[in-house]
């Protein structure tokens with residue numbers, strides 16, 4: 209290194225050391241504030257103690273957050289044409305006089321760090337990437353924007369830092385990319401929050417990374433609104449959520465709800481996926497009409513008059529009586545369980561009148577008190593209960609769906625649009641667990657059925673009123689404790705509930721089916737069915753969505769023709785952005801994947817790989833020798849000794865056998881399926897591999913994967929490696 213470079217490094221080291229000491233001071237101040245709040249906690253009224261406890265927890269959170277940003281606190285520096293200098297980092301920092309020391313990467317002025325190019329320097333003269341380890345600056349990389357010297361075809365910024373990030377070994381967990389976000393990604397991250405934004409891009413183009421950074425950006429830019437309602441991130445599987453779960457906390461964001469498609473209906477955590485033909489039927493939008501009819505079918509009058517016994521008197525109830533009560537209840541347009549109250553009231557009214565008439569006909573005189581008692585006799589008579597329940601039974605979504613799947617004649621009546629063989633696909637034993645495809649159907653049913661406990665509505669209203677009071681108290685407490693601007697009333701109010709019932713906004717959202725989010729991010733969005741989109745539409749009535757995916761990676765055969773068709777059940781108005789650079793897959797592997805995908809007729813979005821790498825290897829062997837060939841390929845990869853994670857991606861039916869062969873034949877820990885991720889070697893089906901990446905991948909029997917799981921799934925399998933790909937193909 210030259211003396212000049214040494215001197216620069218030393219200068220940056222001094223500045224960075226100053227930033228860290230500022231961080232230490234802020235942390236110490238927060239700890240002192242925390243102590244102060246805690247000291248005050250033992251005295252005062254119950255409410256005052258609750259407020260102080262809640263405040264203490266908020267400060268603890270703050271201290272933790274400041275600890276979380278320690279790694280790579282600062283990574284960029286911009287020198288403007290006029291000589292002004294700004295440093296960019298994970299959070300914003302100011303000195304005692306409120307002068308900025310470090311800009312949050314999400315602040316508007318930080319945008320130039322990601323956007324400036326030689327052709328449009330945006331007032332930037334020099335952009336510097338700082339690489340740090342712990343609190344030490346280890347390298348600097350400068351780009352000087354000289355109007356006299358515009359290089360052609362520079363699309364990547366901070367190339368050295370980027371390549372260092374890309375060649376780092378995979379850890380089984382996704383990391384944030386704040387220091388190396390590229391211009392096309394930055395534009396999407398900062399795009400306005402309103403409306404539906406669709407991001408289409410080939411494998412490895414950073415769609416997931418961009419979606420998560422956008423969530424962090426929106427939480428920063430629209431703090432108030434989003435802290436109140438929360439942000440929902442939906443991914444395809446638990447393994448995928450585990451893979452991404454650390455990214456947002458590392459960006460200082462914890463107010464986000466991560467959910468799989470099987471977890472969007474509170475109380476059900478479905479992991480089982482239906483066979484493709486079954487999933488296809490359950491996903492069609494016609495199922496909304498089927499569920500509606502299934503509910504209506506549970507509001508039926510008897511076909512013939514029914515005799516009911518009330519305290520020794522027999523009353524003959526005409527179907528028309530029940531029919532009128534049903535019509536009356538249906539006219540309220542309330543959900544089934546809520547409207548049932550009207551139905552019962554109306555039916556009891558008519559039956560009472562009939563009984564009064566019958567008794568009076570026998571010569572008795574009846575006053576108001578008698579009438580009230582007769583009504584009570586009717587209400588409690590067993591025969592009447594049976595009659596009313598047969599006509600209009602309170603129902604849970606689980607019961608309704610269970611009945612539809614186990615009673616063919618009920619399904620046939622509710623689903624005339626489905627062909628007989630399609631209806632047969634839905635049959636299942638009563639006790640079978642619900643699948644991912646059932647979740648939107650349960651939610652649809654819940655929407656039409658309403659709360660079975662009709663006091664639920666009143667309780668929800670009481671909860672909302674209590675929440676409003678808590679927020680007002682929190683505002684007061686913040687003013688009393690002199691910590692305005694340090695904490696928000698909403699987050700303080702979150703902590704007011706009694707121990708055990710205390711929930712963050714994110715947790716409250718996750719257990720409440722009627723919660724509506726401020727923003728919804730959907731990853732691998734090409735996989736969603738119309739019924740799943742309907743569910744999400746209910747969770748996000750503001751229609752503020754970030755939808756990322758790749759139609760060519762769809763498991764559906766054939767994939768949707770375009771995003772308009774794919775999103776029909778959500779909206780027909782959206783903005784479409786594309787990503788064009790592949791950060792994961794080396795050039796030669798991407799070419800193999802794309803040429804096979806084109807042969808299979810997939811609508812791929814071509815992208816440019818930034819990685820160079822080894823060409824993929826192919827092994828052809830007899831069918832019975834496939835397990836041995838896989839063991840050999842894995843052993844050869846491990847023998848290279850460069851560590852990293854390896855995945856064997858195989859047709860679903862072969863995963864178990866290959867796992868057992870590898871356990872016997874390879875000297876390393878071998879994981880099975882989703883729960884085995886994180887082991888040095890794991891064996892997966894293509895669905896589980898969706899969205900993930902590994903240093904090396906062995907793809908087994910590609911033709912069978914394409915035939916069984918669809919060509920889109922094979923495209924997924926081929927594009928998972930960051931370094932090496934081996935394809936094992938049976939010859940006969």
Ligand SMILES: Nc1ncnc2c1ncn2[C@@H]1O[C@H](COP(=O)(O)OP(=O)(O)OP(=O)(O)O)[C@@H](O)[C@H]1O
Nearest residue numbers: 373385388389390411412413414415416417791899
């Ligand atoms: N600007 C960047 N700087 C550093 N790494 C990046 C950048 N953009 C993306 N990456 C990395 O590239 C890899 C692929 O990103 P990501 O998983 O977000 O792609 P994707 O488009 O969602 O892929 P797929 O469709 O195949 O699931 C990840 O390791 C991610 O961290």
